[in-house]
Amino acid sequence: MWAENRLRQLEDFLKEAVAARVVPGAVAQVGMASTIIATVSVGSALVTGGTPRPMHRDTIFDLASLTKVTATLPLILRLVEKGRISFDDAVSAYIPEFSGGAKDRVTIGHLLSHTGGLLPHREYFRSLSGYEAVVQAAGAEPLIAEPGGEVAYSDLGFMLLGELVQRVYGQSLPDLARVEVFDVLGMPQTGFCPNPGLASRMAATEVMPGGKAKVGIVHDDNTEAMGGVSGHAGLFSTVDDIGRYLQAWVDPDNEWLSWPARAACTLSRTAGLNGNRGWGWVLRGDGHDTLGDLWPASAVTHTGYTGTSVAFDLSSRMWCVLLTNRVHFGRGHDVTAFRRRFHNVVMAGFGL
Numbered sequence: 001m002w003a004e005n006r007l008r009q010l011e012d013f014l015k016e017a018v019a020a021r022v023v024p025g026a027v028a029q030v031g032m033a034s035t036i037i038a039t040v041s042v043g044s045a046l047v048t049g050g051t052p053r054p055m056h057r058d059t060i061f062d063l064a065s066l067t068k069v070t071a072t073l074p075l076i077l078r079l080v081e082k083g084r085i086s087f088d089d090a091v092s093a094y095i096p097e098f099s100g101g102a103k104d105r106v107t108i109g110h111l112l113s114h115t116g117g118l119l120p121h122r123e124y125f126r127s128l129s130g131y132e133a134v135v136q137a138a139g140a141e142p143l144i145a146e147p148g149g150e151v152a153y154s155d156l157g158f159m160l161l162g163e164l165v166q167r168v169y170g171q172s173l174p175d176l177a178r179v180e181v182f183d184v185l186g187m188p189q190t191g192f193c194p195n196p197g198l199a200s201r202m203a204a205t206e207v208m209p210g211g212k213a214k215v216g217i218v219h220d221d222n223t224e225a226m227g228g229v230s231g232h233a234g235l236f237s238t239v240d241d242i243g244r245y246l247q248a249w250v251d252p253d254n255e256w257l258s259w260p261a262r263a264a265c266t267l268s269r270t271a272g273l274n275g276n277r278g279w280g281w282v283l284r285g286d287g288h289d290t291l292g293d294l295w296p297a298s299a300v301t302h303t304g305y306t307g308t309s310v311a312f313d314l315s316s317r318m319w320c321v322l323l324t325n326r327v328h329f330g331r332g333h334d335v336t337a338f339r340r341r342f343h344n345v346v347m348a349g350f351g352l
Contacts (some may be wrong), residue, residue, distance in 0.1 A: 002030075002037045006349035007097070011040045013345045018043035021308060022338050023324040025055035027239045028265060030346055033215035033317040034247050038349075039239065046204040049213030053200070058191060060236050061323045062219050063336040064304030067235040068158045070190070070245060071177040073280035075165045076108065077197050077261045078180055084168055087112070087279065094164045099137040106147045108164070113269040117143035118154040125225035125342065134226045135163045145243045151275030151289065155232040173229055185248050186235035186254050193218075193228040194236045202236070203325040205306055219306050219327060233305075240319050246312050247320035266300050266314055290339035294347035309339055317322015
């Protein structure tokens, strides 16, 4: 498994992507079960908008929507395991402001599978400031589809799930994620609102008007308006921390989350609809599936807008992390094809 030529092939692939300005830089990690097979870092953490810096293994990335599956999802699962909530519970039972009409039929499971009928996105940052103001606005949004009727990827749904978690636990999302997830799994570099003193270790995101790159400030505009914390975005982390997170998912003996809870998230919850989603995770064949041509049908994935992604397969226990700062080249810079090809190179290395 993973002969030396396959390791070189992965590194060469990433170096070629940097040379072609597909991404400024990347850090990737590949593993099986608890074994890290390869870790590669190439390119630059910052190209323009500041002093240029190379990418390193310990570079800290804005995870963007990986927050959904690295913080919000496991906190929901912990509550389910404790008997505090159920996937079939109405969201309105915990967030009364999100109620009335069809909203009363929106369940936690609907929001986790992006079938709650909510608007995908709203630019709240243009008129609102503060966590509570944005969450209240998201809760007041009318539905645009029947609950359970279609798959529509929605940041708003995970904003509400983050708030639901806080209300049920009675603690803040950053504290909960740290105590229930990051401390347990040994992820010391992961969290919301990173210390500004770590700026020299952070991958820059977008170059803003005025010519300065965002470094250590969450890229997502709504999350920035919310103070850097949301159920849909805001986490920062490193490749080693995220690798540990995926190792916990594929290890059947890890008791942090029960195996039935993890397995349930990888089953399709959107049969007959316009997408293929589990609880939190993107499944093969979904419109957001970037696993390429070679990963098995049982594999799952998720991406982040800044250029991050993760993938794993419970059956084979294979996993990989790809962290890039693609928005450093602009929000419209597309890396979909690059992600698919990356996953092809990774899976070819397993030789399965």
